Amino acid sequence: MSNEKITTQMNTFTDTLKAGLDAGETYVDLINQLIETDDAEQLLGAANKLSVYELKNDFVKYPFQYQPQDYYLVLASRLLQFHNNESLETSIDDAGAVSARLNQLGNSAKFQFVMDKSKNGGALFTETKTNEALFYLNLQKRMMRFNNRSLVNLFVEKLSEVTTIIQIQQAINPLMTLAHYLQTDLGFSVDLGILDTSNAAKYYLLNKHMGLEVIDKLFVSTEGTDYMLMNLTNETGMSLQMDSNSKLTLSSGRESWAFSVSDEKEAVSFFDILIRFKLIRTWFMDNRASLEIKSDPMIFKE
Amino acid sequence: MTEENSQENVIDVISDQITIKMQYLQNLQAAVSNHDDKLVYSLLDSRRYASEILHTENVENDVTVASLVDNLSDELSHYLSANIIKYLGHRYPFFYYEEFKQGHFRVYFGNWWDRREFGELDVLNVRFIFDETEYEKLSTSFALSKESKRYNTAKIDQISEENDHLQDLIDSQATREAKKNEIQEELKEVNNKNGMPWESGKQKEARQELIDQLSDLEDQDDQARGAKKQIKDNEAKVLVLSKENTILSYEQKSIIDTFKNFETFEAANRSLYADYLAFLSSEKQVTDHE
Numbered sequence A: 001m002s003n004e005k006i007t008t009q010m011n012t013f014t015d016t017l018k019a020g021l022d023a024g025e026t027y028v029d030l031i032n033q034l035i036e037t038d039d040a041e042q043l044l045g046a047a048n049k050l051s052v053y054e055l056k057n058d059f060v061k062y063p064f065q066y067q068p069q070d071y072y073l074v075l076a077s078r079l080l081q082f083h084n085n086e087s088l089e090t091s092i093d094d095a096g097a098v099s100a101r102l103n104q105l106g107n108s109a110k111f112q113f114v115m116d117k118s119k120n121g122g123a124l125f126t127e128t129k130t131n132e133a134l135f136y137l138n139l140q141k142r143m144m145r146f147n148n149r150s151l152v153n154l155f156v157e158k159l160s161e162v163t164t165i166i167q168i169q170q171a172i173n174p175l176m177t178l179a180h181y182l183q184t185d186l187g188f189s190v191d192l193g194i195l196d197t198s199n200a201a202k203y204y205l206l207n208k209h210m211g212l213e214v215i216d217k218l219f220v221s222t223e224g225t226d227y228m229l230m231n232l233t234n235e236t237g238m239s240l241q242m243d244s245n246s247k248l249t250l251s252s253g254r255e256s257w258a259f260s261v262s263d264e265k266e267a268v269s270f271f272d273i274l275i276r277f278k279l280i281r282t283w284f285m286d287n288r289a290s291l292e293i294k295s296d297p298m299i300f301k302e
Numbered sequence B: 001m002t003e004e005n006s007q008e009n010v011i012d013v014i015s016d017q018i019t020i021k022m023q024y025l026q027n028l029q030a031a032v033s034n035h036d037d038k039l040v041y042s043l044l045d046s047r048r049y050a051s052e053i054l055h056t057e058n059v060e061n062d063v064t065v066a067s068l069v070d071n072l073s074d075e076l077s078h079y080l081s082a083n084i085i086k087y088l089g090h091r092y093p094f095f096y097y098e099e100f101k102q103g104h105f106r107v108y109f110g111n112w113w114d115r116r117e118f119g120e121l122d123v124l125n126v127r128f129i130f131d132e133t134e135y136e137k138l139s140t141s142f143a144l145s146k147e148s149k150r151y152n153t154a155k156i157d158q159i160s161e162e163n164d165h166l167q168d169l170i171d172s173q174a175t176r177e178a179k180k181n182e183i184q185e186e187l188k189e190v191n192n193k194n195g196m197p198w199e200s201g202k203q204k205e206a207r208q209e210l211i212d213q214l215s216d217l218e219d220q221d222d223q224a225r226g227a228k229k230q231i232k233d234n235e236a237k238v239l240v241l242s243k244e245n246t247i248l249s250y251e252q253k254s255i256i257d258t259f260k261n262f263e264t265f266e267a268a269n270r271s272l273y274a275d276y277l278a279f280l281s282s283e284k285q286v287t288d289h290e
Helices: A003-036 A040-051 A068-082 A103-108 A148-161 A165-186 A212-221 A270-276 A278-286 B007-033 B037-044 B046-054 B063-091 B132-145 B153-171 B173-192 B197-259 B262-270 B272-289
Strands: A088-092 A098-102 A111-115 A123-127 A132-138 A143-146 A189-191 A229-231 A237-241 A247-252 A257-262 B095-101 B104-109 B116-122 B127-130
Touching (some): A003 A040, A068 A088, A068 A111, A098 A165, A111 A132, A212 A278, A212 B197, B007 B037, B007 B063, B037 B046, B046 B272, B127 B272, B262 B272
Antiparallel strands (some): A111 A123, A123 A132
């Protein structure tokens, strides 16, 4: 073997080794940035890079690395911490898997991000026992989309037996707070779905051909209660005064039926109505095939 | 020729009558342009006005005068409707009106999901003309509610029972299959038995018995086949009946909220003309005062 050859080979080796060490150093820097920065953009930048970071090298082996979804969770919990909200408690198990609890729910629910395998990229904030994906987050495209079907499955159906209404509402709060700061601090486009409290929010039904007998059933179930299901005057649909403050409407637009909720302070969402009023909850769950609320169809395929 | 029929006399009569008519029309014209609805009502039906408002009997309705504006009744009704509907809005907050042609008003009970058309409002005579069938339903359900019963409950119960029976037929399919197999086995046995000649009568009887049982079970199978659809149809029927119950309960609730009970509601309907004209007078006094 000539000297030239070994020189070339050693050069290649050291270059590759150096690249591996550099990659490790960058990885360390990015992780430090993720956990230390006080700046939202810096935080997002680190999480975004880490989530696609390749730490592979022929000569340098790093036996432990976090999973891409872990950075999403750290981002979410840290962004909340920036605003003094400690609701999303992250923890790491012996195998190194990162998960989080919403402290309002105690141990009845555990969350992790799950990478979206579709071409959209991004990750889904998922409850691990029930596999309900509550929202979708894409750091690259700066978007957040809530999943209405899963919100109902988890909070209205599954957790309602082990938690109180107040606990559920309190558990939803940090998620909405997160959505708020993703929007204001980082310019995310956010679809809150049934959590949207604005009066202008329309919660569209997935089923475009809901039969009027579904409303008939609600009408019948108000008999003997203080509720009176009213007819809309200028369009097809119904309205129901839920309490002195909030009113629920279901109306037929040009393309599809949609719920809306109006209240003076714009503080009540369709989700709140489902959680708080048994009359609506029972009717909604009994007629879910007709009443299911649509989520962003680009993300949540039905 | 008597004096009364003399030419001059007839001219006087005509002249007097025309003056009366002109005066009537002038009065009405003035009343309408001043929006003095009370005066308009008194001119349109002086006898009713005298009896119900002035409490003087035996005033002849001058039909010949009032009939002068017969061909304007739609316009007059339309014109008078604005105020009376405003007034009724307070007294009967649960009624809604639709002018389906000029001066003619349909009355709807409530603006809730699936309300009923309840009759018409006769503006010129200040009264409701309720649809008899619909009114009867309401009055019956008020009577029933005293026994804590509802209008369609008996019918709903009957259909629900039928559905229970149909469901049983569907659920017992497997039991029936087993029973049919059993009977067929027995039938084979009976057929294969070479009994004594004197036993053949009994054997025939036993055979017939089994065949009857089998055809009975097959009838039930037939019923069970259509049962799913029948149950669905029945559920739709129950929904319609329940809806009617709900509508009636909303109506009762509205009447109780406003009138305390059905009797007071009926009394208010009877005295509507007097009450409305009294209201118009009191309102007029207030405006005159201002």
